[in-house]
Amino acid sequence: MSERRVTFTREQIADYAEASGDQNPIHLDDDFARSVGLPGVIAHGMLQMGIAATIASEAAGGPGRLRRMSVRFAGMVVPGDTVTFSAQPAGEGRLDVSAVNQRGEAVLTKAIAEYEP
């Protein structure tokens, strides 16, 4: 099983915004985020999936082997949250992926990856 614990920071979210090009202000500007009913800036769902895919790639024997990955973004991640990402073998060429925050809540659900064994 591959596992990694990540404590999210504003800098990391801003770095992902820059690298990905997704500069939606809900990820960068607390005042804007609050104005649309969020608690403050939130991490990109794709940042969560990106880290999950990194862990799944390790479990699969390399990123080039991944053939499919799907997730449901089930919970918001805010700066200061600590999320444990893991990928567990679930049959030939298949991984069950999980991402659980410090309160034990799954932030990604229905997360699976398939790879070329």
Next chain:
Amino acid sequence: MRFDIESDRVSAFARAVGADPADGVPPTFAAVYSLGVTAPQLFADEDAAVDFGRLLHAEQEFEWRRHPQVGETIVSRARVASDTNRRGMRLVSFETETTDQKGSPVCRSRALFVIRS
């Protein structure tokens, strides 16, 4: 939409998702080359009437036939697969097909967005 897979961008993205830039293009760089190059057109379209601040990414799936290489130019085409309302929320399903310059498939993205009312 054409997109060049550039080394600096890939490295920055890899670092942002906790991957080793030496491992090549991270699988979810598809968020940039597939989803990312096509979704902004949808969201910027005034007829689509999408409010950025109320847009949440609900689900994401990628299927890779292969992973692109740094230095490649790839081409993505997208469509709105469905646009429905459920319990006061608007659900937009957005599909993107990415091919290489020879027209061979690289990646298929299926994204589900929720627009809060």
